Every structure is written in structure tokens, then in C-alpha cells.
Amino acid sequence: MNPKPLLDALAPDANGLVPAIAQQFDTGEVLMMAWMSRESIEATISTGEAHYWSRSRGKLWRKGETSGQTQRVVDLRIDCDGDTLLLQVDQKGVACHTGRRNCFYRRLGGAGLESFAPVQTDPKQLYQSS
């Protein structure tokens, strides 16, 4: 698929990035938010696997490249202002580096922040050195 129409509509920030929301395509679960560059959008479209831009490492990053927890992209959407993307994906395993299915496992409750989602996979297993 030609990425140009999407890139033409893109309104990135001063760092050339846009927030990208990853949502499990069939359940609607919001899995995570990460950042995409033009390069990561092109890599995502050409491979069908979600690629992001790691701001901490300053490099292109294929989701799951270390952990194996990849995201197959089912649909790629852009918002009205062109400054946010919504990826509908099929998440393999867990999206969060804590081993939880999604990153939004803490909510504000009467007793403070409540962690309500279980760790499904031990992070040591996800990031063991090979």
C-alpha cells in the first residue's frame, strides 16, 4: 500500500512525531500509546507490523523485536487534524513491558491509584538475554 496519502495528511510535532494509539482490533481494548515518525509509518505499512519511534533510544523500533510481542496491523487511521494515528492491531501476547496485556492497568480510585490488571507474562521471560 502506498504510504504517501497518509504522510501527506500528517501533521507531526516539532520532532517529526505523532502519537499513535494501538487498539486490539476485535475487542476494542486500548493497548498502548507510542510515537511514530514518517520512517516508522513507512516501515509499518510495508511490513504490516507496527513500528514506532523510540524517543528514549532515538531509533526506529519494531514492536516486539526483543520480546516477541508483535502487532499485526489490521487498519491504520488518522484523525481530523492529522496529528494522531489509530492503529487497529492484532496483539501477540502482551502489549505492556510489565507483562500486562495493556499499559493502562492503573486507575484512580477512592484509595488512590489501583492496579487492576494481572501480569500475564513475567517480564524476565519477555526480555531475557538470548
Next chain:
Amino acid sequence: MNPKPLLDALAPDANGLVPAIAQQFDTGEVLMMAWMSRESIEATISTGEAHYWSRSRGKLWRKGETSGQTQRVVDLRIDCDGDTLLLQVDQKGVACHTGRRNCFYRRLGGAGLESFAPVQTDPKQLYQSS
């Protein structure tokens, strides 16, 4: 509810803002993404209505203050890194200023960007001067 536990966990950007994803609580539909400041988080928690920070206008903004398309907040979640919020909301009417239910109405297809969601409410009706 006391906002302090959430504010303590918050890792805002250099402008004091975090991206906030608004999701319809019962259907899972991702409605929009906007930005929140500490002030907008406090206003959201104290009123139960979503407040954002308008970067273009440089001011606190209650969602729907002009259009009437308000968001009642059902749940407020924070991600693993503290730098993104997920609001589960009950959206009144339409979330998008174009009059569509959500802002992600364009997808990349073989023929370019495809607009696939109908305008539900004429924006002229949403933003008519009173």
C-alpha cells in the same frame, strides 16, 4: 476524589502536558485524543466532565463547552510510564468537531485516504453563535 495519587504518578512533557485518549466506555470506540495539563486533570476529577488543555488557544477547555458535546468521565487510567492517560467516557452526541462520532474517520486504503464515517451533526449546528 483526590487527584494527588494520579498527579504524583504523572510524567508530563516539557510543556506540562500528557496525551489523553478518550474512549467510549461501553463500546470501546476510540473517540479522540487531546492533551491534559495538571489543571485540566484536577478540573476533570472535581467535575466528572472531561477538561483538556487547548494547545492552539493556550487555555483550559471543557469538552463541549461550545458545542454541548460533553464527556462524562466513567474511569480515569494512567499508563505504565505515567505519560499517557486513558479516559473512559460517556460521549454526548459527537466527539469530533467535523460532526462525526469520532475523530478517526479516515483510513489508509488502496485508493488513498478513505473517509468512512458519516457526519452525524452539521458542524454549523454545533458551533452556531448564540
